[in-house]
Amino acid sequence: MSEGSSAIVRLDGVERHFGAVRALDGVDLTVDAGACVGLVGHNGAGKSTLMHILAGSGRADRGRITIAGHEETAYSVARAQKLGIRCVFQELSLCPNLTVAENARITHASLRGIGWRRRSAALIRAKLDEIFPGHGIDPSDVVGDLAIGQRQMVEVARAFTVTDDPLHLVILDEPTSSLDAHTAGQLLAFVRRAVGQGISSILISHMLGEILSTCDQVVVMRDGKVVATDMAAAFDRDRLVATMGGAKHRDKAGAAARARGETPVMVQARPRGQAAGAELVAHQGEVIGLAGLAGHGQTRLLLDIYRASTARRAGVAVSAPVSLVAGDRQTDGIFPLWSIAENIGIRSLASLRRGLLLSPEREAALARAWQQKIGIRTPDLDNNILSLSGGNQQKVLFARALGSDAGIVLMDDPMRGVDIGTKLEVYDLIREEARKGRTFLWYTTEMDELENCDHVYVFRNGRIVADLAQSELTEEKVIQSSFEEDGPEAAREHTR
Numbered sequence: 001m002s003e004g005s006s007a008i009v010r011l012d013g014v015e016r017h018f019g020a021v022r023a024l025d026g027v028d029l030t031v032d033a034g035a036c037v038g039l040v041g042h043n044g045a046g047k048s049t050l051m052h053i054l055a056g057s058g059r060a061d062r063g064r065i066t067i068a069g070h071e072e073t074a075y076s077v078a079r080a081q082k083l084g085i086r087c088v089f090q091e092l093s094l095c096p097n098l099t100v101a102e103n104a105r106i107t108h109a110s111l112r113g114i115g116w117r118r119r120s121a122a123l124i125r126a127k128l129d130e131i132f133p134g135h136g137i138d139p140s141d142v143v144g145d146l147a148i149g150q151r152q153m154v155e156v157a158r159a160f161t162v163t164d165d166p167l168h169l170v171i172l173d174e175p176t177s178s179l180d181a182h183t184a185g186q187l188l189a190f191v192r193r194a195v196g197q198g199i200s201s202i203l204i205s206h207m208l209g210e211i212l213s214t215c216d217q218v219v220v221m222r223d224g225k226v227v228a229t230d231m232a233a234a235f236d237r238d239r240l241v242a243t244m245g246g247a248k249h250r251d252k253a254g255a256a257a258r259a260r261g262e263t264p265v266m267v268q269a270r271p272r273g274q275a276a277g278a279e280l281v282a283h284q285g286e287v288i289g290l291a292g293l294a295g296h297g298q299t300r301l302l303l304d305i306y307r308a309s310t311a312r313r314a315g316v317a318v319s320a321p322v323s324l325v326a327g328d329r330q331t332d333g334i335f336p337l338w339s340i341a342e343n344i345g346i347r348s349l350a351s352l353r354r355g356l357l358l359s360p361e362r363e364a365a366l367a368r369a370w371q372q373k374i375g376i377r378t379p380d381l382d383n384n385i386l387s388l389s390g391g392n393q394q395k396v397l398f399a400r401a402l403g404s405d406a407g408i409v410l411m412d413d414p415m416r417g418v419d420i421g422t423k424l425e426v427y428d429l430i431r432e433e434a435r436k437g438r439t440f441l442w443y444t445t446e447m448d449e450l451e452n453c454d455h456v457y458v459f460r461n462g463r464i465v466a467d468l469a470q471s472e473l474t475e476e477k478v479i480q481s482s483f484e485e486d487g488p489e490a491a492r493e494h495t496r
């Protein structure tokens, strides 16, 4: 990257340690005005830590930060905001008990005095309309009532909203991980438009396709260091994966096509509001995909099935213990005060017991086994769960579900934030466990992941609208049924 006067940001020799973990080990990074820089690396490579430092919300132990040619010595979030640097982090920062308009005001202090609420509402609505046409969000909606994808849209719109402070650089840390393909496309197209107007972006993503198609330059991190910086055009997927040091590129596993109905039915579930007829059926040993636009009733049906395992529920029948891998790990998944090992073991208490008490040795052994199996990066499994990077926290949720004795595993778009190498390993693991007789119900917003499924149900407006065997599955069919008839209106009726 050039080091000329057009650099908005320069980081030199940035270091950051967390106890024994060297999260950043002398990182240099330059972002030019009007450049879109893709930042990739395995889970725990140091990407979020670096971005926290750039956004002023994390401090560097060593190194220099230069913004628009001036070295910053007392850098902070407020200073970053003044200098036009914004960030959308993985851990969404909206206040759940405030409305969308009230949240917009938090980062735009100039929205004050009489009528601030109206002005704030107008600003955020205009930005949402510009980035995500047909978003279905009202500025008076309470954020806690919104689906995770909608919260992500508000967070993005707020970051791009301009009031008194300038806007030069927006850091987007896995912004599409909770968006469906349609909404993700809207966001990436907007990022390109913003870049065209001179606003720089740093895009962090594990979806390498979107990095290659959206960014001008790509920076690859590995183990706290930048290991490659080049024009996006100089990379392809295989070179990126190899540079990240992840798993070698493998052909997609793909589920072996086989006839349904050879094994017992483990789950039968009719979505609420679905007329008689269509229902989801899962046979033992099947991997069943739930597809469609985000927030169209997939999560709700998974939660209904989860609850039906302990209490009777009309229209839902399950015939084995159930575990759930939550997609929204912040609110539904992790126990934030507990250690990594405790978070893994909580679904396996019966097998971890010795007499009446829990055995710490058995708990530690279970956690160690899973640490090795899916590569949870930590020096100590007794550390607090929040010490893990986002993707590694998600791996813990997998370990919890797969390490339990549940015959039915429900997965609520669980691969968000998981790096490509681990994803491929987890896909293999799911297929292997399915062969052993476990049944998986897998809601995913990633088309590629549906190829691991034996059978796919497409959802729209809370109902099943298509029922596809693996042999008839195509992206076109999924998209068509996601939008059919009610067109863009479908995207507005989020039913979660």
Ligand SMILES: Nc1ncnc2c1ncn2[C@@H]1O[C@H](COP(=O)(O)OP(=O)(O)OP(=O)(O)O)[C@@H](O)[C@H]1O
Binding pocket: 018, 021, 022, 023, 041, 042, 043, 044, 045, 046, 047, 048, 049, 050, 377, 378, 386, 387, 388, 389, 390, 391, 392, 417, 419
């Ligand atoms: N608050 C913290 N306490 C202890 N260790 C931390 C803390 N924050 C980050 N780390 C460690 O620093 C390293 C880098 O984490 P970071 O979140 O920057 O990775 P990342 O590249 O963003 O990963 P991911 O793709 O999973 O989001 C990891 O080993 C992580 O466990």
